[in-house]
Amino acid sequence: MDDEPPGRLDEGALRALVPQVLAGLLRRGEDFDAAEDALQEALVEALRVWPDSPPRNPRGWLTTVATRRLVDARRSEAARRRREETAQAEPAPVATEEGDDTLLLLFCCAHPDLSPASQVALTLRAVGGLTTREIADAFYVPEATMAQRISRAKHTLRGRPLDQPGDLAVVLRVLYLVYTAGHVGRVDLAGEAIRLTRQLNLATDEPEARGLLALMLLNHARLPARLDADGRIVTLDLQDRSLWDTREIAEGVRVLQSALAAQTDERRPGRYQIQAAIAALHDDAASAAETDWPQILAWYDDLVALTADPVRQDPAAVLARAVSVGHALGADAGLRETDRLREVIGGQYKWHAARGYLHELGGDLLAAAESYAEAARLTSNVAELDHLVRQAARARAGARRR
Incomplete structure (x- = not known):
């Protein structure tokens, strides 16, 4: 995308650039809160300028404008913070792979000092590129409440180093929380979680990341059959299985098989791989009566064995x-x-x-x-x-x- 002019402004393409540019700023050591604010200003400027004068390198344009905003902010505080000299040096945009960008941002948003609710909100804002209003609508809270939550999360991260590897298990848990939040408001959070987990898998070969993607796909495939015409819940045993998304099931099975193939006697399947295997067995049954319950029970035995109590x-x-x-x-x-x-x-x-x-x-x-x-x-x-x-x-x- 960097080499092609966008022409007509594409909101989806613009949103896809957000995590890439933000990650580039963070890799340079910028503060999360300041970098995110500067990028938002750059996006507003893009909406004004691009329709008449589209840049050849949209990502580089956003990075440069955001950098200028950061420089301007530093200059305004020069008397107190004495950073004017160093702030005037305008770093060149940093080219990174999209998967690496996503991984860095997910680790930042899943920082252990943040509450689970703040981790989810910041992930949807910074990595998903959703607006504060969209996130608020998805969780049925006022926009002002969600804005305060995101602001507090960014304030918590202020001054903390964000360029070190984090805990992948926490990232996976946050993505699963986003997925299980469901399909409410104007944003399909389950679909958004699948998209983010796909991006995460671009940056890591960890089998549990693939296991989580497989679990999401295998469960999401049953979505069309979960409610009847009146919007009432239909339990798994009574669902019309002809409505299930067979392509999504096939992809989920392929991803799961890839994850399980990486296991050894010393490296057993983790929680998400086991749950995906259970979901795959349900999806594989042509009817409720044909469900392989003994095999499902065996997987559940493995799942409960993962914890001491x-x-x-x-x-x-x-x-x-x-x-x-x-x-x-x-x-x-x-x-x-x-x-x-x-x-x-x-x-x-x-x-x-x-x-x-x-x-x-x-x-x-x-x-x-x-x-x-x-x-x-x-x-x-x-x-x-x-x-x-x-x-x-x-x-x-x-x-x-x-």
Whole structure:
């Protein structure tokens, strides 16, 4: 893109340049907050100038203008900070690969001193190139609230070195948080997370990064079947599988196979690869009845083995494993597994919902109705509430018919 004039202003192409230019400024040692502000000013100038006078090198143009803004800011503080002399030297734009740029920015945004909410917001702003308003809409908060959150995050990073390698595991967790935020507002956060994870995989050969991409793709492929015509939740066993995106599934399987092929006896699959393998088994089944539950249970065994105390450290995985036990070994066995979690998450709606599902699987519709009803009482999610109320009503009706 650097060698071709943009011609007609392309908002998508302009957004794609944001992480590249910002990363170049950070590599030179610029402060994150100041660099991001300078780049925003350069983008405003681009929107004004480019339609009539498009540059031959858009990235270089943005870098130069942002650099001038940084120089101007330093000059205005010369009396206090005594940096005018050094600030007048205008560095040349730094050419870096897009994958490296993305990796650097993801590490910056996933800084351990930031809260998870701030990590997600800053990632969407700096790496995703989303506006503050778009991010606010996606999370149903006022724009001013999101602006304060982003501002505080940048302030937290002020003065910290941002050119050192970070923790890839934290980056992956942040991307997964973006993905699980779902599809709300005007921004498809799941789609955005997939795009960012693709870019991350340009810069690293880490199998877990590929595992996360595979997991996202394999789950995202089922999106068209997750809601009915009235917008109500459709559970996996009742989904119309002809609506699943087979191309996305095929890509997810290829990425997963590539990740698993890199494993050795000393380097076992990580959390995202295991979850992707489970998703692949669900996607591979032509119908719910053909699901390979014994193999899914084996993968869940591997997943819970990743933590020393899975009941307390990863109760969601143990609960999902209990459901697979119910399918593979019988509903009573699955219910016994949920009993192990009673003290930890017995007050949460997902625990009661899983119990309802297992009771129904075992044919005890009255107990299923009671569990679904209790789950509905505990949830604060409107869509889940509607779904669980309907599940409870259906189970009661089935019990009466018997």
